Amino acid sequence: MSTMLTSEPVTFGSPGRSAYIPAPARLIDVRDLTAQEKLFRLRLDDGRALDHQPGQFVQVSIPGVGECPISLCSSPTRGPDFELCVRRVGEVTTHIHELRPGDVCGIRGPLGHGFDPQEFIGRDVLIVAGGLGMAPARSLVQYILDERTRFGRFHLLYGARAPTELLFRDDLVRWNESPDVNFLLTVDRPDPQWRGKSGVVTTLFRHLPKLDPERTLVAVIGPPVMFKFVVIEVLARGIPQKSVFCSLERRMKCGIGKCGHCQANHVYACLEGPVFRYGELKALREALE
């Protein structure tokens, strides 16, 4: 069986097709975000849109080096191109950082269970993002802004460790000026030039107006240590835990619920997650500890 990748659409799990073969995607644009993170805009060679949900991820392949899971950080409402924010931490991400426009990498996905936009439509939305969690959060932010009339009040809280670690600075400026989103920003460790708020992300809650517990859905995206403190603030405002969604970080290998690497207790983060209701996550002892 021989397959030239350029002619093969990704159809996972269809008879005779390997679910492990990446589809080639061409790099359209690269931008530096911080010293560690770059933003990559990609297009599948066959021209197909990924058709993803905010919160889903893809496996990015560099043949000869390997594969790693990366969250999608653009909204499906933005056309067939998609964006990935990649932090340089290991071998694969280092090689991704070396890609130049016109280069090709491999993509498997979209994978996992994201934020279902249908569930958020008609509701007030509070997004709380910490650190690199701003990357998947941005996909949902863009979605809401692009479909703004279909959502109620929209609050976005973003906490970074330091001003130098802020992602998507252009977006932050736009969101800050936009009447469509109540955007609040803080850094843990301000530098002398910093004019904004400082403190951990939960300190932003005191700047929020009263939230409607019946109407508000909350998306929490960040390091697991953040979840608990954010959820306390959310529950304190009367929002039921069933209205809280969290995105769980694991190192997926296969991405299709087999290899076991992302398993937290009985769930596979690559299938049932990475986005979970907090109520489900709470029962998973390994997810948060």
Next chain:
Amino acid sequence: MLDRIATHADLVAAINELAAQWRLIGPVARPEPRCQPPVRYFYEPVERAEQIDLSFSYGVYSPKRFLMPPGETLFTFRKTERGFTAEPQMEASPTALIGVHPCDIHAIQTLDGVFARDFRDEHYFARRERMFIVAVDCPQPCTEGVFCRDMESNDAASGFDVMLYPLDRHSARGTSPADHDRYGVVFGSDAGRAWLMGDGLPRTRAPGALDARDFETYQRRKQAAFPRALSTPLDELPALLTRSYDSLLWQATAQRCYSCGSCNLVCPTCYCFDINEENDLPLSTGARVRTWDGCQLREFAVVAGDHNFRARPQERLRHRIFRKGMWIQRRTGHKGCVGCARCDRACTAHINSVEIYNQLAEEG
């Protein structure tokens, strides 16, 4: 109900006929002076039926590696000027797996379930769908320490092409020549039926009243021959585990765990794997391969930032037992553990799953 009766000689002839078109795999005796009797059995490729011992005790390893090889190329790639091409590798030669005990039949059904659900794994099914399975029933436990009866996996009603019941082994083992041994035959598929009843002379005969009576006796003796080892019934294991999540027994037992992963290696239902790159020289071509991995190895649950969600051996031991006793079943509808006790025999630290279950049960 038996479909046919075959003699040992019938089966040898029929298996040798299979060998013309199929790769034969079966349990082969290997001398091992430290064992009593001084042999151990391994599933290996063979040329002739005579090399296979259908009355083997147990395979040190299960036949898992013929369905899911320890190392497997998923695809090969070739780098081009600015991109790459990839070619999936799903070759599989038709394979006849001869001499599979009911526990391993159940384990294969578990693997089938795992690789069929969610995203179907065509690499697995390329082999599975070209596999012919001849099962052999166990008239008595194959060795000490097994708990297949507790796991309800010492009988198999499906998951094979042919099941052989060694009707004379209770009474005649060691006293009658092997070629007079009778096997009760149950067909599990049309391919199985065609094998023993297809073109040419039928090698088997219809069961008579005597055979039917002997089969009843066989089943009755079998029921008596398999003791229970677990103090908790199978359907109560999930509840037992759920209330034992915070038991100190995990730590007490895992104190002696070397995190070597031998239990994962020999387990017929362990299927976790890693995916890695293999490059050729020069570096323009290579392969993406998957290799067996094990949840007992320390690095298995490491995530970004080197955080390890199961950093301590007790967390990994609990994870394994929870998978075996509850989670695989809940996810796939198939058995997570078949009670073969290979993990217990392989454990260098003598960690014993029956002891774990029974100690947890005593905690109430």
